[in-house]
Amino acid sequence: MATVAKPEEIVRQLWVYRLLNEYNYPKERIDVERVIYFGSRDSGLADIVVLQEDLQHPYIIFEIKRPQRTAGLEQLKSYCNAEGAPIGIWSNGNETIRLHREEPNIFVEIPRIPKAGETLRDILTERWTLRWLEEHDELKQGKTTLKKILLDLEELVLGNAGVDPFEETFKLIYAKLYDEWRGINDPYYQLEFFVGDRSPEQVKRAIANLLEGAKREWQGIFEPTDKIELRNDHLKICVSFLEKIKLFNSNLRIIDEAFEYLIPQVSKKKEGQFFTPRPIADMAVKMLNPKADEFIIDPACGPAGFLLHSVMWVAGGMISGKPLPENARNFAQNKIYGIDFAKKAVKIAKAINLIVGDGKSHVYKDNSLAPHTWEDETKSGLRSRLLRFPNNLEKDRENQEKFLYFDFDVLITNPPFAGTVKERDILKLYKLAERNGKWENKTERHILFLERSLQFIRPGGRMAIVLPQGLLNNTNAEYIRRFIIDEARILAVVGLHVNTFKPHTGTKTSILFLQKYTDEEKEKTQQTKAKYEGEWEEFLKKLKEKYQDLTWDSSVAEQEIPEELNSFLETYFESREEIEELPEDVAESEETEETEEENRGKKTLNVLVQEKSELDEVLREKQEELKSANPARKAELRKEIKTLQSKINKLTKEISQRTLAGQISLVLNEDRITSAFKKYWLDGKVMQEIDYPIFFAVNEKPVKDESGDYRYKKNPDGSLVLDEYGHPVIDHDLDEIAEAFIKFAKEQLAKGDNHFDFWR
Structure with missing residues (x-):
């Protein structure tokens, strides 16, 4: 057998x-x-x-x-x-x-x-030359990855070496990049990053010299006193694992993978900051088509993937360590900017950016959302990109002080999703932190990044931002979508596969492509609104006549409410409740030692109605007593009645906010809410008039599998498909999406739609 x-x-x-x-x-x-x-x-x-x-x-x-x-x-x-x-x-x-x-x-x-x-x-x-290394590079043909090598090193050395794995690996990779860079620029140079038959002390001396050379050539990454902390024998092992791979390659993806692995998982979850897969960056850059003379920024740049792909796009190909074409070199040195608050991500971005930009970098460690906290280095580096307001000197002077509005042509970013912003001094900088005329106690970070991104680009500038898909779909995010429509033309929406940011998160995301309205377009919007002012007044008058006797407990036929009003109610108030039969002991059982204000936030509508009923009864008793009271008692009663009435009014408003009839009554009788409804109604009229085509696409072939590993194309015999540089090709459909958008953009341009003139 x-x-x-x-x-x-x-x-x-x-x-x-x-x-x-x-x-x-x-x-x-x-x-x-x-x-x-x-x-x-x-x-x-x-x-x-x-x-x-x-x-x-x-x-x-x-x-x-x-x-x-x-x-x-x-x-x-x-x-x-x-x-x-x-x-x-x-x-x-x-x-x-x-x-x-x-x-x-x-x-x-x-x-x-x-x-x-x-x-x-x-x-x-x-003794290796760069040519020998290129021929024997083990990253080619999928034999290994830098991430796998680091896993091996962690098992053999780094796990118990008593050093910071990120910092020491970063120094080694930096030294190796410098060794390769010297080989690229000098065909007679013999590589020094290898073990051979050298002693641990000899290896340490060679690698330390390479690191010092890198620090001199590409200043701004390390402190002058930084040195390799690994023991000599441990260092020799690490060098032996890294010596036979070539780091300068077509897209630097391997370095991303390595550092993404090295940055602790707890940090990623806390900051919600995940490295953007290179094919995503490639697609976004292709669609926005940055030009060599345009300024570009990523305000949450991480390791600068979007910025580096922009350099590749302008260069017309790969980044291999060889001198860039003059226009791309100028672009890399002077036109690309990045900001990030994560120290390690900035370190990676600066290192790669310095190498690509031939010694220059505009990457800064700061919080993009809080310009009032920026370091002097950040302010100095970005001051020349501030938007100027020649016709409004006060606004111009304020902007020079507060660093709110900038003059970038292109922005591409993947902001952190995790966490909320609670600092009042930050929240007050953003319209999206204000709901229904009040400042929120906290706002999700990526929502503020959406508004901040629009502040970074000039009128007419274009941007792409990765966002949770819920912002584009959920009912309670309607105010965000209306903000977008008020500020920018939507060019495209690309839904990304759920595996895109695995293994760190399975959040479904989309990339939103926008073009910020010019001042002329904003003025046109105002003119459209002015045109409908009379119609609004007539609409409001009819609503007030229809609902003139409405109170919070009135019966309202939901199907008879005008569509615009119903939509506004759902957006503004978010939810409503039904009044139910209230057991007699509920109000008593709800009492706790908490303050009245804390407790009220947790009370059901029924409990609030019960409270109001009890206060109404007390008020009637006090008013009845007032009729026959002596003068001294009358003064006391009037104060008590005034306090009671204030409490009842507050309760009535709170109850009204939770019932359909009450919400309608508030919209029609409270000036602040009426104004919000007017803006909502007029925005709807503007949207009807500016109806335009939007490019939609869905990423159906994920760049990663369920476990977060890249999916590679394979030949019929099972071997990996390699690109022209000998690296495995990721299997995805993002290139097709980019090409379809470019075709769409050129078709719209041919029809006279100048919003796509960046594809002219």
Whole structure:
């Protein structure tokens, strides 16, 4: 009977085949399932052992796992220590880790497995050029990722090294980028970021020199006193794992993935700040088509993905460390700006931005929502981009002091979703923090970022912002949608797949593309509203006649309420309640030690009605007593009646806000609410007049799978599809969406719609 080979057996047989045919080891030097002894009692089975030429002592020991298995590194090291084998290979068929045992419990990676006839020294003393690194780059063809390498390093070194993994890895990557940059700019340069047969002290000296060179070349990332804190032996292990990958590549996505992994999960959840997948950034940039002479900003820039893709777009291709075309170089140096409040994200953004911008960066660590708290460096860097108001000197002077309105042509951002803003001095800067004429106690951060983004762009400027889809759909977000329509033309809405920001969040999101109205368009809107003033007065008069005798407890036929009024009620008051039969003991049972104000916020409509009924009864008794009271008592009673009446009026208003009839009565009789309804009604008329086409699309092919890993295109034989630079291609439909929008934009432009003139 035929038997089916287990997955790990298939991987093992493939390695035996390669050892015989690719590495040219004779059959007698290869042993399978060799017993390894750990003293007198314990033993284990090594999957494959390549023997020394004496056919006695192990030279290379293999630990083989099935394709999806990742454990076994410690077992491999214990086999090598037990037998004194200088080389250990871990493989699951998809990934391979090559370890050189320098001494017990110290293992470093080597760039390749020695062939028969080669010594370990031959491998360790190879001096690499950038061309060699490009040919052997393990990030190509999907052999590994920088994130997987860092996972291995965490298991081997970083987890117990007593250092900040982010800071030390950042220094190493920065030093390696500098080493590659020197190789790009000098074809005769031999790379220094490698282990070879150098001692830990020699490796430390080489890497420290690279870091110092990077600090001199790209100033502004590290403090002058910053240095590598890793122990020499730990540093050598880390370098051995990083030496055979090339970091300068077509889109820098690999660096994003690595740092996204290194930033602690608790920080991501607290700040709600997740790295935007590069294909999303690529699509948004393509659709907005930033030009080389335009200024662009991301006010929540994270690692600057949107900004770097804008540079790539202007450059017409990849960022590889080679000099950019002159227009793209000027764009990178002078036109792109970023702000973020997360220290580590800014550090990444500055580093990559400095490298791409050839030593210049406009990335600042500050809170975009709170310009009054900005550091002098931020204010100095952004002052030249402030919007000027030559016809309003007072507003111009105020803007120079408060840094509210800017003159950027393009904005692309993915603001943090988590958390709310409670600081009153911040909330008072934003219309969206005001509801129904009152300042909110707190407002979700991304809602304020929507308004702040519009403040950053000039009239006529365009923007793209990632938002929770609920802001575009939910009934209670109607006020936000009306704010958008008041301020900007909606160009497009792209719904993103629910997997987009996994594994951190499954929030359904969309990208909203807007173009801010010019002053002329705003004036046209005001003229439209003025045109309907008379019609509004007539509409309001008829409503007041219809509902003139209405009180909070009147019966109202909901189906007879005019559509505009009903829609406003749902938006303004958000909810309403029905009055139910109230048990006699409810009011008493509700009493607590809380203050009356705290308690009232928790009371049901029924309890409020009961309270009002009791106060009405007390008021009647006091009024009756007033008729026959002596002068001294009358003065007291009048004060008591006045206080009672005030309480009843307050209760009546609160009850009215919760009933349909009461809400209608408030709209028609309270000037502040009537004014809000008037604006709502006139806005509706404007929307009817400015009806325009909007591009809608849905991302159906997610960039990530359920677990948050990227989905790659595969050939019919199962191998990965590679791009022209040798990197795996992510499987998604975002390019098609961008192309469809570009076609749509050009069609609208051909029809005379100048809102799409950025595609002229």
